[in-house]
Amino acid sequence: MFESFGLTAEVASDDREVFDSLPAALPPGWRPGRGEAVARFELFADGRITCDGDDVAHTETGSDATLQKLGAVMRHHLAEHAPGHVFIHAGVVCAGGTAIVIPGRSHSGKTTLVAALVRAGASYCSDEYAVVDAAGLIEPYPKPLSVRVPGAGLLGVPTPVPAPQIATQPIRAGLIVLTSYHAESQWSPKSLTRGEGAFALLEHTLAARSRPGAALRAVCQLSREASVISGRRGEASAVADALLAFTGESGSNQQFS
Protein backbone atom coordinates (compact mmCIF):
# COMPACT_ATOMS: atom_id res chain seq x y z
CA MET A 1 0.00 0.00 0.00
CA PHE A 2 1.25 3.49 -0.82
CA GLU A 3 0.18 7.09 -0.47
CA SER A 4 0.90 9.88 -2.91
CA PHE A 5 -0.55 13.41 -2.99
CA GLY A 6 -3.21 12.41 -0.49
CA LEU A 7 -4.40 9.33 -2.35
CA THR A 8 -3.93 5.92 -0.73
CA ALA A 9 -3.82 2.91 -3.04
CA GLU A 10 -2.59 -0.64 -3.08
CA VAL A 11 -0.75 -2.46 -5.81
CA ALA A 12 -0.29 -6.19 -6.22
CA SER A 13 0.99 -8.82 -8.62
CA ASP A 14 0.70 -12.59 -8.91
CA ASP A 15 4.27 -12.71 -10.20
CA ARG A 16 6.84 -12.71 -7.39
CA GLU A 17 9.60 -11.21 -9.52
CA VAL A 18 7.33 -8.44 -10.74
CA PHE A 19 6.04 -7.86 -7.23
CA ASP A 20 9.55 -7.16 -5.97
CA SER A 21 9.99 -4.58 -8.71
CA LEU A 22 6.73 -2.72 -8.04
CA PRO A 23 8.30 0.15 -6.06
CA ALA A 24 10.00 1.26 -9.26
CA ALA A 25 6.57 1.89 -10.80
CA LEU A 26 5.12 3.94 -7.96
CA PRO A 27 4.37 7.65 -8.48
CA PRO A 28 6.89 10.33 -7.54
CA GLY A 29 6.83 11.24 -3.87
CA TRP A 30 5.16 8.00 -2.78
CA ARG A 31 5.46 6.72 0.75
CA PRO A 32 4.07 3.68 2.53
CA GLY A 33 0.33 4.07 2.95
CA ARG A 34 -1.85 3.57 5.97
CA GLY A 35 -5.58 3.21 6.41
CA GLU A 36 -8.01 2.27 3.70
CA ALA A 37 -6.96 2.17 0.07
CA VAL A 38 -9.28 3.94 -2.35
CA ALA A 39 -7.84 2.23 -5.41
CA ARG A 40 -6.29 -1.16 -6.14
CA PHE A 41 -3.98 -1.85 -9.05
CA GLU A 42 -2.93 -5.32 -10.14
CA LEU A 43 -0.35 -6.49 -12.64
CA PHE A 44 -0.83 -10.11 -13.65
CA ALA A 45 1.70 -12.57 -14.96
CA ASP A 46 -0.11 -12.60 -18.33
CA GLY A 47 0.54 -8.85 -18.71
CA ARG A 48 -2.93 -7.62 -17.76
CA ILE A 49 -3.18 -4.45 -15.68
CA THR A 50 -6.35 -3.78 -13.73
CA CYS A 51 -7.65 -0.91 -11.65
CA ASP A 52 -10.31 -1.81 -9.11
CA GLY A 53 -10.87 -5.06 -11.00
CA ASP A 54 -11.34 -3.50 -14.42
CA ASP A 55 -8.88 -4.22 -17.22
CA VAL A 56 -7.20 -0.95 -18.12
CA ALA A 57 -4.14 -2.06 -20.10
CA HIS A 58 -2.28 -5.07 -21.42
CA THR A 59 1.43 -5.38 -22.01
CA GLU A 60 3.87 -7.95 -23.29
CA THR A 61 4.90 -10.14 -20.39
CA GLY A 62 8.45 -9.73 -19.26
CA SER A 63 9.01 -6.65 -21.37
CA ASP A 64 10.68 -3.57 -19.98
CA ALA A 65 7.50 -1.72 -20.77
CA THR A 66 5.38 -3.68 -18.29
CA LEU A 67 6.31 -1.76 -15.18
CA GLN A 68 6.42 1.48 -17.15
CA LYS A 69 2.84 0.90 -18.26
CA LEU A 70 1.71 0.08 -14.74
CA GLY A 71 3.43 3.25 -13.55
CA ALA A 72 1.67 5.32 -16.20
CA VAL A 73 -1.70 3.83 -15.24
CA MET A 74 -1.16 4.62 -11.57
CA ARG A 75 0.10 8.13 -12.24
CA HIS A 76 -2.86 8.88 -14.48
CA HIS A 77 -5.30 7.61 -11.85
CA LEU A 78 -3.54 9.70 -9.23
CA ALA A 79 -3.70 12.75 -11.50
CA GLU A 80 -7.44 12.40 -11.85
CA HIS A 81 -8.30 11.59 -8.28
CA ALA A 82 -5.70 13.04 -5.88
CA PRO A 83 -7.71 15.04 -3.35
CA GLY A 84 -6.83 18.70 -2.94
CA HIS A 85 -4.61 18.77 -6.01
CA VAL A 86 -5.12 19.62 -9.66
CA PHE A 87 -2.84 18.00 -12.22
CA ILE A 88 -2.00 19.85 -15.42
CA HIS A 89 -0.11 18.03 -18.15
CA ALA A 90 3.05 20.13 -18.28
CA GLY A 91 6.77 20.19 -17.78
CA VAL A 92 8.00 22.31 -14.88
CA VAL A 93 11.40 23.63 -13.89
CA CYS A 94 12.39 26.16 -11.25
CA ALA A 95 14.57 29.16 -11.99
CA GLY A 96 15.03 32.56 -10.41
CA GLY A 97 12.80 31.66 -7.48
CA THR A 98 9.74 30.80 -9.57
CA ALA A 99 8.54 28.00 -11.79
CA ILE A 100 8.56 27.87 -15.57
CA VAL A 101 5.50 25.91 -16.66
CA ILE A 102 5.37 24.37 -20.13
CA PRO A 103 1.96 22.83 -20.78
CA GLY A 104 1.65 20.52 -23.73
CA ARG A 105 0.40 17.29 -25.12
CA SER A 106 2.55 14.22 -25.47
CA HIS A 107 5.07 14.49 -28.30
CA SER A 108 4.99 18.31 -28.31
CA GLY A 109 8.65 18.46 -27.29
CA LYS A 110 7.93 19.39 -23.71
CA THR A 111 10.35 16.94 -22.10
CA THR A 112 13.15 17.89 -24.49
CA LEU A 113 12.76 21.52 -23.43
CA VAL A 114 12.64 20.58 -19.76
CA ALA A 115 15.86 18.60 -20.16
CA ALA A 116 17.52 21.54 -21.94
CA LEU A 117 16.45 23.89 -19.15
CA VAL A 118 17.88 21.54 -16.54
CA ARG A 119 21.14 21.29 -18.51
CA ALA A 120 21.23 25.09 -18.55
CA GLY A 121 20.97 25.22 -14.75
CA ALA A 122 17.29 25.15 -13.81
CA SER A 123 16.02 22.83 -11.09
CA TYR A 124 13.93 19.89 -12.20
CA CYS A 125 10.36 19.76 -10.94
CA SER A 126 8.42 17.58 -13.38
CA ASP A 127 8.29 16.46 -16.98
CA GLU A 128 4.75 15.15 -16.78
CA TYR A 129 2.42 17.15 -14.54
CA ALA A 130 2.29 20.53 -12.86
CA VAL A 131 0.70 19.48 -9.57
CA VAL A 132 -1.15 22.49 -8.16
CA ASP A 133 -2.05 22.53 -4.49
CA ALA A 134 -4.89 24.41 -2.79
CA ALA A 135 -2.68 27.50 -2.38
CA GLY A 136 -1.90 27.65 -6.08
CA LEU A 137 1.67 26.44 -5.63
CA ILE A 138 3.28 23.80 -7.81
CA GLU A 139 4.52 20.79 -5.87
CA PRO A 140 7.58 18.85 -7.00
CA TYR A 141 6.72 15.80 -9.05
CA PRO A 142 10.15 14.53 -10.12
CA LYS A 143 9.31 11.51 -12.22
CA PRO A 144 12.61 10.21 -13.57
CA LEU A 145 13.40 12.30 -16.61
CA SER A 146 13.38 10.37 -19.83
CA VAL A 147 13.80 12.00 -23.22
CA ARG A 148 12.39 10.45 -26.38
CA VAL A 149 14.92 10.21 -29.19
CA PRO A 150 14.61 8.57 -32.58
CA GLY A 151 15.21 4.84 -32.33
CA ALA A 152 14.97 4.69 -28.55
CA GLY A 153 11.39 3.46 -28.44
CA LEU A 154 8.50 4.87 -26.49
CA LEU A 155 10.31 4.73 -23.17
CA GLY A 156 13.00 7.15 -24.26
CA VAL A 157 16.46 7.60 -22.86
CA PRO A 158 16.76 7.93 -19.07
CA THR A 159 18.34 11.28 -18.25
CA PRO A 160 19.42 11.34 -14.61
CA VAL A 161 19.33 14.68 -12.81
CA PRO A 162 21.74 15.32 -9.89
CA ALA A 163 19.89 15.31 -6.58
CA PRO A 164 20.79 18.93 -5.72
CA GLN A 165 19.14 19.99 -8.95
CA ILE A 166 15.79 18.40 -8.11
CA ALA A 167 13.18 20.76 -6.66
CA THR A 168 11.98 19.90 -3.18
CA GLN A 169 9.66 22.75 -2.25
CA PRO A 170 6.33 24.00 -3.61
CA ILE A 171 6.80 27.05 -5.79
CA ARG A 172 4.74 29.75 -7.48
CA ALA A 173 4.57 29.97 -11.27
CA GLY A 174 6.50 32.88 -12.75
CA LEU A 175 6.40 32.05 -16.44
CA ILE A 176 3.98 30.03 -18.56
CA VAL A 177 5.37 29.00 -21.92
CA LEU A 178 3.00 27.86 -24.66
CA THR A 179 5.15 26.27 -27.31
CA SER A 180 5.73 23.26 -29.46
CA TYR A 181 8.65 22.11 -31.54
CA HIS A 182 8.76 22.94 -35.23
CA ALA A 183 12.02 22.34 -37.07
CA GLU A 184 13.55 25.50 -38.47
CA SER A 185 11.37 27.75 -36.29
CA GLN A 186 12.99 30.81 -34.79
CA TRP A 187 12.11 31.53 -31.18
CA SER A 188 10.20 34.80 -31.28
CA PRO A 189 7.52 34.57 -28.62
CA LYS A 190 4.68 37.00 -28.11
CA SER A 191 3.17 37.98 -24.80
CA LEU A 192 -0.30 36.81 -23.94
CA THR A 193 -2.65 37.86 -21.18
CA ARG A 194 -2.86 35.88 -17.97
CA GLY A 195 -6.40 34.96 -18.93
CA GLU A 196 -5.12 33.45 -22.14
CA GLY A 197 -2.49 31.60 -20.15
CA ALA A 198 -5.04 30.23 -17.71
CA PHE A 199 -7.31 29.17 -20.55
CA ALA A 200 -4.45 27.36 -22.26
CA LEU A 201 -3.62 25.55 -19.02
CA LEU A 202 -7.24 24.43 -18.72
CA GLU A 203 -6.83 22.62 -22.02
CA HIS A 204 -4.29 20.34 -20.35
CA THR A 205 -6.01 19.95 -16.97
CA LEU A 206 -7.11 16.43 -16.17
CA ALA A 207 -9.92 17.47 -13.84
CA ALA A 208 -11.34 20.07 -16.24
CA ARG A 209 -14.56 18.09 -16.59
CA SER A 210 -14.70 16.03 -13.42
CA ARG A 211 -13.88 18.90 -11.02
CA PRO A 212 -14.33 22.08 -13.09
CA GLY A 213 -14.48 24.42 -10.09
CA ALA A 214 -11.16 23.20 -8.74
CA ALA A 215 -9.67 23.19 -12.22
CA LEU A 216 -10.68 26.81 -12.90
CA ARG A 217 -9.35 27.93 -9.53
CA ALA A 218 -6.04 26.16 -10.05
CA VAL A 219 -5.32 27.51 -13.53
CA CYS A 220 -6.27 31.05 -12.48
CA GLN A 221 -4.18 30.89 -9.31
CA LEU A 222 -1.26 29.57 -11.31
CA SER A 223 -1.52 32.37 -13.86
CA ARG A 224 -2.22 35.23 -11.49
CA GLU A 225 1.43 36.25 -10.98
CA ALA A 226 2.93 34.70 -14.08
CA SER A 227 4.04 36.10 -17.40
CA VAL A 228 2.64 34.21 -20.37
CA ILE A 229 4.45 33.81 -23.66
CA SER A 230 3.67 31.82 -26.76
CA GLY A 231 5.57 30.84 -29.87
CA ARG A 232 6.92 28.01 -31.94
CA ARG A 233 10.37 26.89 -31.04
CA GLY A 234 13.25 25.28 -32.86
CA GLU A 235 16.16 23.68 -31.03
CA ALA A 236 15.61 23.48 -27.29
CA SER A 237 19.00 24.67 -26.02
CA ALA A 238 18.73 28.21 -27.42
CA VAL A 239 15.18 28.54 -26.12
CA ALA A 240 16.23 27.28 -22.70
CA ASP A 241 18.83 30.05 -22.39
CA ALA A 242 16.26 32.64 -23.48
CA LEU A 243 13.73 31.40 -20.92
CA LEU A 244 16.26 31.43 -18.11
CA ALA A 245 17.27 34.95 -19.08
CA PHE A 246 13.59 35.88 -18.94
CA THR A 247 13.37 34.67 -15.35
CA GLY A 248 16.56 36.45 -14.41
CA GLU A 249 18.64 33.30 -14.19
CA SER A 250 21.13 33.15 -17.03
CA GLY A 251 21.78 29.80 -18.58
CA SER A 252 25.02 28.16 -17.58
CA ASN A 253 24.93 25.04 -19.73
CA GLN A 254 25.70 22.82 -16.78
CA GLN A 255 26.16 19.25 -17.73
CA PHE A 256 24.44 16.27 -16.28
CA SER A 257 24.88 12.76 -17.44
Place this chain on the structure above:
Amino acid sequence: MLSKKTLRPLARTDGLLSEEVDGELLVYDEDNVVACRLNGSAALVWRSCDGKRSVADLVAVLTEEVGELADEDLVMVALDTLADHDLIESGYQRRDAEASRFSRRRFIRRVGIAGAASIAVPVVAGMVPPVAAAATSGTYPYYIFLTARHQHS
Protein backbone atom coordinates in the same frame (compact mmCIF):
# COMPACT_ATOMS: atom_id res chain seq x y z
CA MET B 1 -36.62 42.00 -32.42
CA LEU B 2 -36.59 44.49 -29.58
CA SER B 3 -35.29 47.97 -30.31
CA LYS B 4 -31.96 48.85 -28.74
CA LYS B 5 -33.70 51.30 -26.43
CA THR B 6 -35.79 48.58 -24.86
CA LEU B 7 -33.09 45.93 -24.59
CA ARG B 8 -32.30 45.00 -20.98
CA PRO B 9 -29.94 42.03 -21.24
CA LEU B 10 -29.60 39.74 -18.24
CA ALA B 11 -26.44 37.62 -17.88
CA ARG B 12 -26.98 33.92 -17.41
CA THR B 13 -25.53 32.63 -14.15
CA ASP B 14 -27.26 29.29 -13.57
CA GLY B 15 -25.06 26.31 -14.30
CA LEU B 16 -21.96 28.46 -14.67
CA LEU B 17 -18.72 28.52 -12.68
CA SER B 18 -16.37 31.43 -13.14
CA GLU B 19 -12.95 32.64 -12.01
CA GLU B 20 -11.37 36.01 -12.63
CA VAL B 21 -7.78 36.61 -13.58
CA ASP B 22 -6.52 40.12 -14.34
CA GLY B 23 -9.95 41.42 -15.36
CA GLU B 24 -10.62 38.49 -17.66
CA LEU B 25 -13.00 35.68 -16.83
CA LEU B 26 -12.83 31.96 -17.29
CA VAL B 27 -16.32 30.50 -17.31
CA TYR B 28 -17.26 26.83 -17.18
CA ASP B 29 -20.71 25.97 -18.46
CA GLU B 30 -21.78 22.80 -16.65
CA ASP B 31 -24.92 22.39 -18.75
CA ASN B 32 -23.19 22.52 -22.13
CA VAL B 33 -19.78 21.20 -20.96
CA VAL B 34 -17.99 24.15 -22.50
CA ALA B 35 -15.36 26.50 -21.11
CA CYS B 36 -15.05 30.11 -22.22
CA ARG B 37 -12.56 32.91 -21.80
CA LEU B 38 -13.99 36.42 -21.74
CA ASN B 39 -11.46 39.16 -22.32
CA GLY B 40 -11.71 42.34 -20.26
CA SER B 41 -14.38 44.16 -22.25
CA ALA B 42 -16.54 41.07 -22.77
CA ALA B 43 -16.26 40.27 -19.05
CA LEU B 44 -17.24 43.80 -18.10
CA VAL B 45 -20.30 43.80 -20.35
CA TRP B 46 -21.34 40.35 -19.12
CA ARG B 47 -21.01 41.33 -15.48
CA SER B 48 -23.00 44.48 -16.13
CA CYS B 49 -25.93 42.74 -17.78
CA ASP B 50 -28.23 42.88 -14.79
CA GLY B 51 -31.54 42.96 -16.65
CA LYS B 52 -31.94 46.66 -15.84
CA ARG B 53 -29.22 48.37 -17.83
CA SER B 54 -29.95 49.39 -21.39
CA VAL B 55 -27.42 49.34 -24.23
CA ALA B 56 -26.74 53.03 -23.55
CA ASP B 57 -26.09 52.20 -19.90
CA LEU B 58 -23.70 49.46 -20.94
CA VAL B 59 -21.88 51.93 -23.21
CA ALA B 60 -21.48 54.19 -20.18
CA VAL B 61 -20.09 51.32 -18.09
CA LEU B 62 -17.65 50.38 -20.83
CA THR B 63 -16.63 54.01 -21.29
CA GLU B 64 -15.36 54.08 -17.72
CA GLU B 65 -13.04 51.22 -18.61
CA VAL B 66 -11.90 51.93 -22.18
CA GLY B 67 -12.73 55.61 -22.59
CA GLU B 68 -13.93 56.98 -25.90
CA LEU B 69 -13.38 53.70 -27.66
CA ALA B 70 -16.66 52.53 -26.19
CA ASP B 71 -19.73 52.94 -28.33
CA GLU B 72 -22.96 51.16 -29.15
CA ASP B 73 -21.28 48.99 -31.78
CA LEU B 74 -18.81 47.68 -29.25
CA VAL B 75 -21.58 46.78 -26.80
CA MET B 76 -23.67 45.11 -29.49
CA VAL B 77 -20.68 43.05 -30.64
CA ALA B 78 -20.10 42.01 -27.03
CA LEU B 79 -23.74 41.04 -26.57
CA ASP B 80 -23.76 39.03 -29.81
CA THR B 81 -20.61 37.19 -28.78
CA LEU B 82 -21.93 36.50 -25.30
CA ALA B 83 -25.23 35.27 -26.72
CA ASP B 84 -23.31 32.99 -29.11
CA HIS B 85 -21.86 31.25 -26.09
CA ASP B 86 -25.17 30.99 -24.24
CA LEU B 87 -24.09 33.52 -21.61
CA ILE B 88 -27.19 35.73 -21.87
CA GLU B 89 -30.25 34.60 -19.97
CA SER B 90 -32.84 37.01 -21.34
CA GLY B 91 -33.44 40.51 -22.62
CA TYR B 92 -31.34 40.08 -25.73
CA GLN B 93 -31.65 38.04 -28.87
CA ARG B 94 -28.59 37.57 -31.00
CA ARG B 95 -28.74 39.51 -34.23
CA ASP B 96 -28.03 37.86 -37.53
CA ALA B 97 -24.38 37.39 -38.40
CA GLU B 98 -24.31 40.18 -40.99
CA ALA B 99 -25.59 42.77 -38.51
CA SER B 100 -22.95 41.69 -36.02
CA ARG B 101 -20.18 41.85 -38.62
CA PHE B 102 -21.38 45.29 -39.68
CA SER B 103 -21.10 46.57 -36.09
CA ARG B 104 -17.63 45.13 -35.79
CA ARG B 105 -16.48 46.65 -39.08
CA ARG B 106 -17.95 50.02 -38.20
CA PHE B 107 -16.21 49.97 -34.82
CA ILE B 108 -12.88 49.07 -36.39
CA ARG B 109 -13.28 51.76 -39.05
CA ARG B 110 -13.86 54.31 -36.33
CA VAL B 111 -11.02 53.45 -33.99
CA GLY B 112 -8.59 51.32 -35.98
CA ILE B 113 -7.40 47.96 -34.78
CA ALA B 114 -4.01 48.71 -33.26
CA GLY B 115 -3.06 49.14 -29.63
CA ALA B 116 -5.83 49.92 -27.16
CA ALA B 117 -8.54 49.45 -29.76
CA SER B 118 -7.61 45.83 -30.31
CA ILE B 119 -7.75 45.22 -26.57
CA ALA B 120 -11.20 46.77 -26.39
CA VAL B 121 -12.74 44.42 -28.95
CA PRO B 122 -14.82 41.90 -26.99
CA VAL B 123 -13.58 38.37 -27.35
CA VAL B 124 -15.17 35.20 -26.04
CA ALA B 125 -13.16 32.10 -26.86
CA GLY B 126 -14.75 28.72 -26.35
CA MET B 127 -13.30 25.30 -25.74
CA VAL B 128 -14.69 21.87 -25.12
CA PRO B 129 -12.70 20.82 -22.03
CA PRO B 130 -10.72 17.64 -22.43
CA VAL B 131 -11.64 14.33 -20.95
CA ALA B 132 -8.85 13.26 -18.61
CA ALA B 133 -7.13 10.90 -21.04
CA ALA B 134 -7.08 13.55 -23.76
CA ALA B 135 -5.48 16.11 -21.46
CA THR B 136 -2.53 13.77 -21.24
CA SER B 137 -2.25 12.24 -24.68
CA GLY B 138 -3.71 14.94 -26.86
CA THR B 139 -5.38 12.29 -28.98
CA TYR B 140 -8.89 13.70 -28.70
CA PRO B 141 -9.88 16.65 -30.86
CA TYR B 142 -11.21 18.66 -27.97
CA TYR B 143 -9.83 22.08 -28.63
CA ILE B 144 -12.39 23.81 -30.72
CA PHE B 145 -12.95 27.49 -31.00
CA LEU B 146 -16.63 27.93 -31.17
CA THR B 147 -18.40 30.37 -33.36
CA ALA B 148 -21.83 29.36 -32.23
CA ARG B 149 -23.37 27.80 -29.19
CA HIS B 150 -22.04 24.30 -28.80
CA GLN B 151 -24.52 21.64 -27.77
CA HIS B 152 -23.58 18.32 -26.28
CA SER B 153 -25.76 15.32 -26.39
